[in-house]
Amino acid sequence: MIAMDQIIREGDPILRQKTEKVELPASEEDKETLSEMLQFVKNSQDDEMVKKYQLRPGVGLAAPQIGISKRMLAVHFTDFHDKSYSYGLFNPKILSHSVEKTYLQNGEGCLSVDRDVPGIVPRYARITVKATTLEGEEVKLRLKGYAAIVLQHEIDHLDGVMFYDHINQDNPFQPPENSTPAE
Numbered sequence: 149m150i151a152m153d154q155i156i157r158e159g160d161p162i163l164r165q166k167t168e169k170v171e172l173p174a175s176e177e178d179k180e181t182l183s184e185m186l187q188f189v190k191n192s193q194d195d196e197m198v199k200k201y202q203l204r205p206g207v208g209l210a211a212p213q214i215g216i217s218k219r220m221l222a223v224h225f226t227d228f229h230d231k232s233y234s235y236g237l238f239n240p241k242i243l244s245h246s247v248e249k250t251y252l253q254n255g256e257g258c259l260s261v262d263r264d265v266p267g268i269v270p271r272y273a274r275i276t277v278k279a280t281t282l283e284g285e286e287v288k289l290r291l292k293g294y295a296a297i298v299l300q301h302e303i304d305h306l307d308g309v310m311f312y313d314h315i316n317q318d319n320p321f322q323p324p325e326n327s328t329p330a331e
């Protein structure tokens with residue numbers, strides 16, 4: 149079971165590395181790892197598990213955050229329109245995105261960042277992601293709003309990008325051009 153002490157915190161160079169593509173079909177080892185990552189995200193949203201193991205809640209986790217520099221991530225959440233997502237994804241790739249942007253009005257948090265970093269994080273409002281699921285099927289996900297934000301945050305980790313890299317240093321709370329808050 150993945151616990152908080154296995155989560156790599158900012159400052160560790162692995163979080164700034166570009167990850168390697170996963171050889172497909174995925175090995176049993178890579179499938180086991182991704183399955184554990186998905187279970188961790190689920191556990192982090194379960195009151196009992198949070199209390200028992202002092203977990204920080206999250207809706208996504210990328211492999212570099214547990215010290216593995218591979219292109220795989222797990223997400224588990226319900227968006228603001230009650231649509232649920234639960235995936236382990238190998239080699240996710242953003243095929244296309246909107247010009248319009250969106251953002252979380254309260255900013256973003258990250259399990260690898262043990263501090264509040266205030267500010268608006270501009271994200272594409274709509275994205276199309278191609279990936280191979282934990283179950284081995286190729287999917288094309290058309291995402292918008294919160295789901296688009298979460299996937300961009302986690303895919304960023306696979307390219308060594310942290311959420312605060314996107315915050316406007318001159319005016320962190322200035323909504324980006326052509327944007328509407330995710331709701």
Ligand SMILES: CNC(=O)c1cccc(C)c1Nc1nc(N2CCN(c3ccccc3Cl)CC2)nc(N2CSC[C@H]2C(=O)NC)n1
Pocket residue numbers: 192193205206207208225252253254255256257258259297298301302
């Ligand atoms: C909707 N709330 C806000 O926006 C938000 C609101 C206030 C402050 C900040 C800073 C916010 N920002 C933010 N809040 C989250 N959580 C809200 C609480 N939640 C959760 C908590 C408890 C049980 C179950 C769950 Cl589900 C877990 C997820 N998550 C992310 N991010 C950025 S994208 C990846 C994702 C992530 O998993 N980070 C660890 N940002």
Ligand code: NI
Pocket residue numbers: 257258259260301305
């Ligand atoms: Ni993160």
